[in-house]
Amino acid sequence: MKEIYNTLSQLQVVLAQMFEVEDKIKEIPKELADQEDALHKTKITYLELHEKIEKVKEELKTLRIKLDEAGNKRETSEKMMETITQAREFETLQKEIETAKEDEQKFRKGLIAKQNYLEEQEKKLFAQEAVMQNQEEEVREAKEAMDKQIEEKQKELDEIVAKKNELAKDLDPNLLFKFERIIRNKGGKGIVAVHNIVCTGCHMILPAQFVNEVRASTNNESDEDSILFCPYCSRVLYYEDSTDYADLEEKHLAAEEKDDTADIIGGDSSGFDTEGIDFDSDSDF
Ligand SMILES: [Zn+2]
Missing domain, CATH: 1.10.287.1490 (Helix Hairpins)
Known part of the structure; x- marks a missing residue:
């Protein structure tokens, strides 16, 4: 990591x-x-x-x-x-x-x-x-x-x-500022793992392409600019292998039920084109 x-x-x-x-x-x-x-x-x-x-x-x-x-x-x-x-x-x-x-x-x-x-x-x-x-x-x-x-x-x-x-001390001040606010607003949890395609912070299903990016970013030793945030709960995401597929299935079912309310829960849910979504947007908190 x-x-x-x-x-x-x-x-x-x-x-x-x-x-x-x-x-x-x-x-x-x-x-x-x-x-x-x-x-x-x-x-x-x-x-x-x-x-x-x-x-x-x-x-x-x-x-x-x-x-x-x-x-x-x-x-x-x-x-x-x-x-x-x-x-x-x-x-x-x-x-x-x-x-x-x-x-x-x-x-x-x-x-x-x-x-x-x-x-x-x-x-x-x-x-x-x-x-x-x-x-x-x-x-x-x-x-x-x-x-x-x-x-x-x-x-x-x-x-x-x-x-x-x-x-x-080596962190980008903007990232630190944003991270502090996430911690403040999300009850102390600001960085969470992605399991399969689920954010373990808010349990929302993430777009597959976006999860790929998170995975790449997690394995990549490059700078902090590549850090990605959950589009639903704004937390910092990293990828973690998980074999908990039963859990995932459950999340799928839950997500289907949630579909109608996605707009209320997590801001922009129209299409999962990660290129188009500004994950640095502060609108969530
Ligand atoms: Zn999340």
């Missing part, structure tokens, strides 16, 4: 590892983002509660002033009571005293209710503060863990990339 197929086979393992580690590194900050989001929400609730409490305190102040005013009014009226002589004045004062007393009672009731409400809200604020502190601690720890995790993964990635660069 040509050296290039060996290189690509090794490279696909390294590339699959690289993508896996890269994805993991990308996932790490997401976990922290969730925790930060939770903390942010807690902070908002805390601030809203705090604001509410300040408002209640203001209302309490106003109520106390009103209570004092009603008390003063009653006391003044009560003092005046001692000096009056006429019955009409007495009635008026009596009424004022009654009203002031009612106000006092009303304000006192309001004060007690509001005071209870304030205590309730302060308890909530206290609890919210504890939640907030816990979450802050969690975020801090998660951040530390994240930094450590990223550092470790980055080290791992650096080693993989070094391996990749070593393997790919």
